[in-house]
Amino acid sequence: MLSVQMEQRVKSTLKGTRFESVEAVKAKATEVLNQLTEADLQHCFQQWKSRMERRRDRQGEHIEGETVATVIGNE
Template sequence: MLSANAEQRANIKFLTKLGKSATETYNLLTEVYGDQCLSRTQVFEWFKKFMEGRKNVGNDPKSGRTRFESVDAVKAKATQLLKSITQDDLQHCFQQWKIRMERCRDRGGDYIEGDNISTV
């Protein structure tokens, strides 16, 4: 059995073969599926694909998607990076932050990224 989206794509394919326009196709799908209808943009994109000769109504492959690391892997990596920061580097970053906060306060809350900050 086709998913609801695949069913609508099959109907788009059918309507293109009948010579309907993209707008007519969208209007007919909206009439049949109501709130569950694909968006206008999706209908027009699929309409174009079928007009260009696409045969398959299935989803496109998901190549290029970024795989996310597990929470534990992210925690381990963050811990490792934090442990690699020297005390001098941490102290320097804290001093730079203090200077920026003071400037922000002195300007009434306006913070300007990229200020040239002198070292303390």
């Protein structure tokens, strides 16, 4: 599962580019994802873990609009 920040990174890289095929889009998206560092992935996991712990503390109750603002890499 991609974090919102990682998904935004892929989308911003692909935005405005015309691709010849679906395969070309997949190849470029894969290239962007392969550039993620171990630190990026660890950060994503830690955020997920934190969200799950908060949800556990609320006995699974979802709070609409809960967001986590973070920056990955050089963004």
